[in-house]
Amino acid sequence: MIRRMVLFGASGDLARRLLLPAVAQLVAAGALPPGLSIVGSADTDWTTETFREHVASALRAHSTASAEAHDQLLQMLTFRPADVTRAADVAAVLGEGHAATLVYLALPPALLHDVLPALAAAGLGAADAVAIEKPFGTDLASARELNELLRLRLPAPTVFRVDHFLSSELVRRVVTLRFLNRVFSPAWHAEHVERIDISWLEDLTLEGRASYYDRAGALKDMLQNHLMEVMALVLMEQPARMDAHSFRAMRVEALRAVATPDPARVRASTVRARYTAGTIGSRAVPSYVDEPGVDPALRTETYAALTLEVDSPRWSGVPVTIRSGKALAASSAEIAVHFRPVPRYLTEQWPGVEPNVLRLGLTEPYVHLSTTLNGPDRTAEPRRLETVSSPPPLSPYANLVREMLQGDPMLFIRGDEAEEAWRIVDPVVRAWSAQAVPLQEYRAGGTPPGPVA
Numbered sequence: 537m538i539r540r541m542v543l544f545g546a547s548g549d550l551a552r553r554l555l556l557p558a559v560a561q562l563v564a565a566g567a568l569p570p571g572l573s574i575v576g577s578a579d580t581d582w583t584t585e586t587f588r589e590h591v592a593s594a595l596r597a598h599s600t601a602s603a604e605a606h607d608q609l610l611q612m613l614t615f616r617p618a619d620v621t622r623a624a625d626v627a628a629v630l631g632e633g634h635a636a637t638l639v640y641l642a643l644p645p646a647l648l649h650d651v652l653p654a655l656a657a658a659g660l661g662a663a664d665a666v667a668i669e670k671p672f673g674t675d676l677a678s679a680r681e682l683n684e685l686l687r688l689r690l691p692a693p694t695v696f697r698v699d700h701f702l703s704s705e706l707v708r709r710v711v712t713l714r715f716l717n718r719v720f721s722p723a724w725h726a727e728h729v730e731r732i733d734i735s736w737l738e739d740l741t742l743e744g745r746a747s748y749y750d751r752a753g754a755l756k757d758m759l760q761n762h763l764m765e766v767m768a769l770v771l772m773e774q775p776a777r778m779d780a781h782s783f784r785a786m787r788v789e790a791l792r793a794v795a796t797p798d799p800a801r802v803r804a805s806t807v808r809a810r811y812t813a814g815t816i817g818s819r820a821v822p823s824y825v826d827e828p829g830v831d832p833a834l835r836t837e838t839y840a841a842l843t844l845e846v847d848s849p850r851w852s853g854v855p856v857t858i859r860s861g862k863a864l865a866a867s868s869a870e871i872a873v874h875f876r877p878v879p880r881y882l883t884e885q886w887p888g889v890e891p892n893v894l895r896l897g898l899t900e901p902y903v904h905l906s907t908t909l910n911g912p913d914r915t916a917e918p919r920r921l922e923t924v925s926s927p928p929p930l931s932p933y934a935n936l937v938r939e940m941l942q943g944d945p946m947l948f949i950r951g952d953e954a955e956e957a958w959r960i961v962d963p964v965v966r967a968w969s970a971q972a973v974p975l976q977e978y979r980a981g982g983t984p985p986g987p988v989a
């Protein structure tokens with residue numbers, strides 16, 4: 537059982553907006569191990585006092601937990617300054633004789649090459665764990681290198697490669713819907729499914745993140761990691777056991793079955809686009825290239841769509857589209873499973889019969905199944921079966937911190953899983969960098985460019 541959490545990057549945006557508010561939720565839910573202490577660390581001259589003030593203001597802005605939970609969390613915090621590129625600093629933060637420590641690296645990926653060897657030198661062992669945020673590498677080669685570094689230098693601690701979508705209860709629903717409901721299992725197959733669309737569309741714009749986003753773009757920010765994982769949950773075979781070993785293995789197998797897109801496929805089945813000035817609700821939004829910190833020469837996309845082919849007996853011939861974009865008219869995120877039409881003699885008798893579509897909300901808690909029933913005079917009447925539940929009590933980050941503290945890696949990325957995702961995306965990155973696919977434009981507050989083949 538983890539007894540201490542050390543947070544490197546404690547002065548950063550992730551800690552402020554997501555991680556510390558998530559820990560406050562866990563305090564309020566009584567879900568933290570008794571006696572857990574939290575050490576924040578960053579390259580600043582802060583003291584424990586200034587760190588607590590910083591966290592108190594972050595909680596006021598981003599946490600809905602009670603004032604009592606906030607106070608309780610503040611009392612758990614101490615601060616140790618460190619430059620993570622210096623092994624001596626890292627060792628000093630970890631201290632001697634540490635045990636059962638979760639080291640959370642909320643750091644830019646470039647720093648991992650220094651900090652991982654420093655953690656190894658400080659003697660992290662089997663009772664400890666290391667959490668690494670996305671992006672895991674910047675391409676297949678660098679992801680392999682990182683995995684190798686972890687294998688050689690940190691073989692003992694549990695490594696949690698974080699993807700907060702896997703810790704979202706709404707995203708996980710696709711798994712329970714499939715495997716706990718007999719009615720869906722047999723239909724989850726190319727024989728019945730015509731195509732699958734997974735989309736994550738946001739009305740958010742850059743939110744001051746140009747220094748990161750302008751070098752990532754929608755493809756690396758959302759598709760290579762989050763949407764690849766959602767897709768793996770949709771496509772995977774049923775695990776023999778619902779444990780980390782089987783469940784992760786099935787996700788990796790699902791990704792392995794996705795064909796590496798060749799250049800012709802990339803040209804025919806991918807879309808890249810960038811927003812121009814527009815209005816979202818009553819908010820005037822500048823063109824992406826005019827956002828502070830953006831380098832127009834990078835030609836970064838703010839919308840990306842890929843249609844992938846899956847070479848498995850279950851999914852052969854079923855196109856799967858994953859797409860995400862920013863500055864769109866409204867936020868919406870869902871998995872849509874489009875079923876094949878019923879035989880023609882039936883549609884001839886009941887004109888207007890629409891094929892079934894199952895939709896699962898990924899940010900709104902709905903499940904819809906469009907069906908057709910008969911109306912008067914042999915007419916077809918569309919009817920929607922739907923359920924809408926209350927929003928999940930814990931945020932994805934609260935779930936993932938809880939799972940790490942419990943030592944359960946089931947919903948964290950396996951090393952080869954990150955590599956598979958890069959294997960699929962790398963050829964797209966290369967083709968887009970060579971301008972083999974035109975960079976389209978869409979108006980902020982408008983709709984993204986049309987579908988891909």
Ligand SMILES: O=C1O[C@H](COP(=O)(O)O)[C@@H](O)[C@H](O)[C@H]1O
Nearest residue numbers: 670700738740757758762899932
């Ligand atoms: O990781 C990221 O995810 C968010 C979307 O997830 P949410 O849970 O914050 O809604 C996305 O806006 C961001 O660009 C990306 O870096």
